[in-house]
Each structure stands twice: as structure tokens, then as C-alpha cells.
Amino acid sequence: MAQFIDILSWAFLLAGGAFCVIGTIGLLRMPDMFTRLHGASVVDTLGMGFIILGLILQAGFTLIAAKLIIIAALILLTTPVATHALAQAALHAGIRPKLDHDETGGHIAGEDASSNS
Amino acid sequence: MMFFVAMIAVLISLALGLVRALLGPTMFDRMLAGNTVGTLAVLALALIGFVTGRPDFLDLAILYTLLNLVGTIAVLRYFKLSEPAVPVADPVAAPVTDKE
Amino acid sequence: MTEAQGEADAGIGSNPILSGVWHRALPGMFEGRQVLYFASAVIITYIFWLVLSGHYTPLLLVIGAVSSLLVVALGSRMAVVDREGHPIDLVLRAVWYWPWLLWEIVKAGIDVSRIILSPSLPISPTLINVRASQKSAVGLVTYANSITLTPGTVSVEVEDDEITVHAITYAGAQDLAKGGMDRVVSRFEGAAK
Numbered sequence: 001m002a003q004f005i006d007i008l009s010w011a012f013l014l015a016g017g018a019f020c021v022i023g024t025i026g027l028l029r030m031p032d033m034f035t036r037l038h039g040a041s042v043v044d045t046l047g048m049g050f051i052i053l054g055l056i057l058q059a060g061f062t063l064i065a066a067k068l069i070i071i072a073a074l075i076l077l078t079t080p081v082a083t084h085a086l087a088q089a090a091l092h093a094g095i096r097p098k099l100d101h102d103e104t105g106g107h108i109a110g111e112d113a114s115s116n117s
Numbered sequence: 118m119m120f121f122v123a124m125i126a127v128l129i130s131l132a133l134g135l136v137r138a139l140l141g142p143t144m145f146d147r148m149l150a151g152n153t154v155g156t157l158a159v160l161a162l163a164l165i166g167f168v169t170g171r172p173d174f175l176d177l178a179i180l181y182t183l184l185n186l187v188g189t190i191a192v193l194r195y196f197k198l199s200e201p202a203v204p205v206a207d208p209v210a211a212p213v214t215d216k217e
Numbered sequence: 218m219t220e221a222q223g224e225a226d227a228g229i230g231s232n233p234i235l236s237g238v239w240h241r242a243l244p245g246m247f248e249g250r251q252v253l254y255f256a257s258a259v260i261i262t263y264i265f266w267l268v269l270s271g272h273y274t275p276l277l278l279v280i281g282a283v284s285s286l287l288v289v290a291l292g293s294r295m296a297v298v299d300r301e302g303h304p305i306d307l308v309l310r311a312v313w314y315w316p317w318l319l320w321e322i323v324k325a326g327i328d329v330s331r332i333i334l335s336p337s338l339p340i341s342p343t344l345i346n347v348r349a350s351q352k353s354a355v356g357l358v359t360y361a362n363s364i365t366l367t368p369g370t371v372s373v374e375v376e377d378d379e380i381t382v383h384a385i386t387y388a389g390a391q392d393l394a395k396g397g398m399d400r401v402v403s404r405f406e407g408a409a410k
Binding site: 016024027063071 | 119122123125126127129133134136137140145146148149150152153156157159164167172175176178179182183185186189190193196197
């Protein structure tokens, strides 16, 4: 049983490491800032999640596992805020994404409200 | 053993993230790379804690998680408030299609 | 701030025990469900302290209790300990919402990884307006953050009933526009307004 949990946690650690590398490769390969956000979010969700999961399996039912769960929860709660703030700030600074399809019809939510703030 | 493999993967990602931070044509690319490097630093700290058998490093990881958000928001606020003084957009790298 | 104080005066002004120093220090704290939010925030802060501390001597336990009370009291004076900042009625529903969201994240993350690794980089960046049918601010924030957390879609701007989303593929944008996630978040938000 302990062997099985070990193998499972190794698999999770490997997957997490792989997703971290994939996400940062995306960060390098993507053509503009808005598409790079998606590469970064792979690191923040899958890479982080699998590595923490692997570490939790190594730690077992201890205080360390509780701390790891707190770390994962905090990252999952704070990254979307930072990412959204980045995207919004970039849009307000006048950086327009390179688009293949623009389905907004020129109307971007909150644009009128933001012009006077 | 497996910790070292994950550690190496995280360090490679850190290096790639730093490359983006150095290249990043606009300020926001650098901010994004900094944010990702922050997350990877948290993972690296947690792994260091396990490699060296000292769980104290997890507390540092929690602190880093919180500082990461605060740092990103603070820098964005700073650039938002001082918008005219700091050139954030590189006109060559990020073509601006005027919507107006 | 002055309005909250006025309400507090109207609510407990007739109660000689609760008025006075305590209600000057914590305006509005003894109003209805506010006590519930206060107590639950103290409990969660204390659990956080216990997990982080790891030492369970009487001195440290007492210091933890005092500091978590103090922190929540300060938050209460800043009027951030209310339903918006601390929606305890959503905790039960989060039990099924979080696993669902995590599964969505895994599926989308694998899709995005495949895109990143394929040599031709088959992206078709799309900007799209998605309808948000949530009624409360908490529901809207949950929806926008769930969109951002899912790899492949990022919420760029948020309005009352509309979210502008940047998606990495056209198919992903169309998938989101169908409103599957919108309905699940609305169910998560539930009747709580």
C-alpha cells in the first residue's frame, strides 16, 4: 500500500513538473501578451496542483499536508485575481490583443464605465 | 529522488520564466513572467522543504503566495496611477489597432 | 461608516448592556447575522493559526485566540466582515462546486498543453462577450474567477451582466458562450442574494 502511494505521488510530481515546463514553454512561444496569460495559467493550476498533490501524498495525514492544502487554496484563490488585474490593466493601457475572431462587435464590457474612472 | 526530478523541472521552468521576463516587450509581459516565477518559487520552496526534511520552508511558501498577489496588484496600481510618465506599451511589438 | 454607526445606534441603543464602549469599538457588530459572520471569521482565523503554529502549549493557544479575535475585530471596524467578504452560506455548496471546477481545469489544462506542444501552435485568439446571469456580486466574482482559473480563457472585463473573455481558441470561446459554466455558477450561487 505504501509502495502504491509512493508510485502515485511520484507520478503526480512528474506530471506537475512536466506541466510547469509546458506552461513556461507556452509563456515563451505565444505571440502576444494575452495569449501568454493562458500559458502562465497552466503553471498556476495544473503544475502547482499536481506537485502539491504529490507532496501531500508523501506527507500523509500530518500538519504538513494541512499547510500544503492551505498553499494550494491560496494560490487557486489569488492567481485569477492577479491574472484578471493584469489583463484588465493591459487593455486599459491601450494594448489590444492580436485576434483571429472578434466576437465583441467593438463593445467591451465596462469600457464606458472605465473611461471616467 | 523523485523530489530532485520535480525540483529540476521547476528550476528549468524558473529559467524559462526569467527569459520571458528579460525578453518581454511590454511591461505587462514582465509582470506576467514575474507572477509565474513567484508561483514557481513557492513550489521550489515547498520542494526544498521536503528535500532537506525541514517543513519550516512551507511557512515561507505560504508567505510568498500572499506576497505574490500583493506585489502584482501594487505594481499594477503604481503603473496605473503614473500612466503618462511610464511608457508601458511598445508600439513595435504590440500593434495597437485603434478602436475609436 | 457614519451610516453603519447610525444603524447600530438604532438597533441596540435601547439595550444598556450592549451599548457603550463595545458598540463604539465595533459598530454594527451585534446586528442580526453579523454575529454569525464575526464568530465564523474568528473560528477560521484561529484554525489558520493552529495549523501554522504547530505548537500547542497553553500560552500559544491563548495568544492565538487573542490575536484572531483582534484581527477580526479590526476587520469588523473596516466593515469587511459581512456576507460579501465572508459568504458562509456558500461553504456547503462549495463541496460540490470545487471538485467540478477542478475537473474542468484539468480538462482545459490538458487541451492548452496540447496546443502549446504542437509544433504549428494552432491558436485562434478570440475576444467574446459572455452573458453572466448571476445576481449577486459574489456570484459574479465567482464566475469571472472560474473563467480566469480555467486555462484557455481569461476574463478581461466585467460588467453587471456581461463578461468580456479572451480565449486562446475559437472553439473554447464558443464552448463558454453556450453558458454551461454560467448555469453551474448560478446554481452554486443559489437563492442567496
